[in-house]
Amino acid sequence: xxxxxxxxxxxxxRKRRSSVFLEMTRSLCSKCLVVVDAKxxxxxxxxxxLRKWCPDHGFESCLLHxxxxxxxxxxxxxxPGDLPLKFPTEIDRGCPYDCGVCxxxxxxxxxxxxxxxxxxxxxxxxxxxxxxxxxxxTMDQIKASLDGxxxxxxxxxxxxxSGGEPTVHPNIxxxxxxxxxxxxxxxxINTNGIKIAQDxxxxxxxxxxxxxxxxxxxxxxGFTDEVNQKIRGAKMADLKMKAIENMLKHGLPxxxxxxxxxGVNEDQIGKIVEFGIKTKxxxxxxxQPAFFAGRYEHDFNPMDRVTNTEIMDRLEEQTSxxxxxxxxxxxxxxxxxxxxxxxxxxxxxxxxxxPRFINMEPYMDQFTNTxxxxxxxxxxxxxxxxxxxxSSFNSVKTLYDFSCVCGIPMKxxxxxxxxxxxxxxxxxxxxxxIQFQDKYNWDMKVVKKCCIGFAMPNGKTIPFDTxxxxxxxxxxxxxxxxxxxxxxxxxxMPKANGFIPANGQxxxxxxxxxxxxxxxxx
Ligand code: SF4
Ligand code: SF4
Numbered sequence: 001x002x003x004x005x006x007x008x009x010x011x012x013x014r015k016r017r018s019s020v021f022l023e024m025t026r027s028l029c030s031k032c033l034v035v036v037d038a039k040x041x042x043x044x045x046x047x048x049x050l051r052k053w054c055p056d057h058g059f060e061s062c063l064l065h066x067x068x069x070x071x072x073x074x075x076x077x078x079x080p081g082d083l084p085l086k087f088p089t090e091i092d093r094g095c096p097y098d099c100g101v102c103x104x105x106x107x108x109x110x111x112x113x114x115x116x117x118x119x120x121x122x123x124x125x126x127x128x129x130x131x132x133x134x135x136x137x138t139m140d141q142i143k144a145s146l147d148g149x150x151x152x153x154x155x156x157x158x159x160x161x162s163g164g165e166p167t168v169h170p171n172i173x174x175x176x177x178x179x180x181x182x183x184x185x186x187x188x189i190n191t192n193g194i195k196i197a198q199d200x201x202x203x204x205x206x207x208x209x210x211x212x213x214x215x216x217x218x219x220x221x222g223f224t225d226e227v228n229q230k231i232r233g234a235k236m237a238d239l240k241m242k243a244i245e246n247m248l249k250h251g252l253p254x255x256x257x258x259x260x261x262x263g264v265n266e267d268q269i270g271k272i273v274e275f276g277i278k279t280k281x282x283x284x285x286x287x288q289p290a291f292f293a294g295r296y297e298h299d300f301n302p303m304d305r306v307t308n309t310e311i312m313d314r315l316e317e318q319t320s321x322x323x324x325x326x327x328x329x330x331x332x333x334x335x336x337x338x339x340x341x342x343x344x345x346x347x348x349x350x351x352x353x354x355p356r357f358i359n360m361e362p363y364m365d366q367f368t369n370t371x372x373x374x375x376x377x378x379x380x381x382x383x384x385x386x387x388x389x390x391s392s393f394n395s396v397k398t399l400y401d402f403s404c405v406c407g408i409p410m411k412x413x414x415x416x417x418x419x420x421x422x423x424x425x426x427x428x429x430x431x432x433x434i435q436f437q438d439k440y441n442w443d444m445k446v447v448k449k450c451c452i453g454f455a456m457p458n459g460k461t462i463p464f465d466t467x468x469x470x471x472x473x474x475x476x477x478x479x480x481x482x483x484x485x486x487x488x489x490x491x492x493m494p495k496a497n498g499f500i501p502a503n504g505q506x507x508x509x510x511x512x513x514x515x516x517x518x519x520x521x522x
Contacts, residue, residue, distance in 0.1 A: 026444035029054035033492040062302035062440040067309040074336040081107030099462040110389035112149040112455040117164035130294035131164040135478035141457040148459030158390040160188035167195035177209040186392040190217040193243030220256040222268035248281040261290040270318025284430035292438040293468040302440040308433040327353035335449040345406040393424040437465035
């Protein structure tokens with residue numbers, strides 16, 4: 001019988017996979033934190049997922065992006081990183097055990113975080129720091145962290161005080177004073193706003209010492225007590241408004257920072273942006289999809305996590321297109337999968353996102369730039385300055401870049417503090433989306449380009465994406481207080497016999513492959 005006579009000749013007995021394999025990366029097993037190989041896949045419903053396998057714990061998957069088209073679009077904005085002035089650590093055991101930053105890190109640190117304290121006056125169920133301590137950094141440790149970071153980054157560094165709740169540090173005013181007296185361009189405080197709302201005198205004292213370099217990142221997850229109760233564990237909608245009132249009254253610039261949690265506050269995204277735009281003195285909003293570190297492990301399905309692309313979609317729906325997904329561009333200095341942002345030029349009631357009146361691609365696409373002769377290098381510089389994690393409307397440079405891109409004339413009053421503040425308050429607005437890494441979505445490509453790091457009193461800076469997953473437990477403030485920081489940090493070891501994890505960290509193989517593992521193939 002000829003093959004053509006077979007009735008089932010056209011039927012392929014092999015099944016096709018339901019996803020397209022895009023590339024390999026390294027990740028962590030979410031159970032034992034061992035480094036494992038991982039695949040990045042595009043699913044049939046146009047999502048990007050991470051799929052990994054651990055010898056001991058089998059397969060697991062995690063959603064990375066809800067929109068594969070955005071992911072593909074974003075990749076071309078990846079640009080070469082800048083070298084820091086100094087690498088505080090050496091390459092020894094391999095990533096992620098040499099933080100940092102070690103010479104294998106692909107980017108300098110745009111933003112240095114300093115945890116001032118383990119203590120907090122809230123107990124948020126979403127707290128990635130799991131703050132419930134009582135230890136504070138000493139002033140000497142704060143100064144050492146600042147000096148180490150400046151030595152690494154040079155003049156113009158940007159520093160954010162965090163914690164715990166930094167305003168419960170007994171000398172938060174002194175910490176700000178130390179920071180602004182150094183060659184630091186912008187100092188931020190990342191706060192829940194309780195002290196700011198309750199203690200107006202603290203706001204005044206902060207402003208007095210700030211030398212106009214200070215701005216506040218206020219946790220602001222939505223307008224209802226219900227949202228606050230679920231995310232922060234307390235009804236505090238009115239208190240947030242009081243905090244904003246106190247800051248604006250004393251001219252302290254505010255950025256709102258919202259954690260977006262599945263089923264809790266996706267419906268608040270548009271309202272938060274609209275509120276920020278109409279409130280003079282609020283400079284922008286940072287949205288952060290909830291990530292699973294510290295205390296936040298409840299109600300969690302890694303395949304149904306909120307992503308940056310989902311926030312863009314919600315924002316477009318909820319603002320009737322005031323902002324669209326196409327208005328967002330990835331931050332090219334970090335890995336383009338992690339941070340996206342946009343700026344809008346506000347004139348009265350008109351809101352114009354910058355990418356609607358400038359074709360950004362020739363200025364930001366590194367591949368295009370190799371053949372593109374830019375007619376306006378000054379624009380390129382300004383756009384690069386804006387699309388950076390260290391940009392801030394409190395910085396003269398950022399405001400200059402913004403004015404240049406938007407065509408705001410440099411009148412005499414631009415060169416006064418008051419004139420610049422007027423532009424920042426009335427004409428400028430910024431939205432940042434940051435999708436941080438946890439033990440589920442951890443992607444070593446992204447981690448190696450992370451440009452936000454924790455500056456430590458010993459002069460090291462540990463990238464945010466490794467700190468929360470691997471270093472926080474051993475590097476929190478209480479350990480600095482007790483002087484028992486492990487160096488180097490312990491490496492998780494796989495328990496399975498016969499496996500050499502891909503980074504070779506557990507020694508010898510006996511050549512056997514484990515057979516009894518429950519494998520969950522697609
Ligand atoms: S995350 Fe960066 S600093 Fe840390 S070990 Fe890896 S390459 Fe080095
Ligand atoms: S998230 Fe911030 S405010 Fe909430 S408990 Fe943690 S440190 Fe405190």
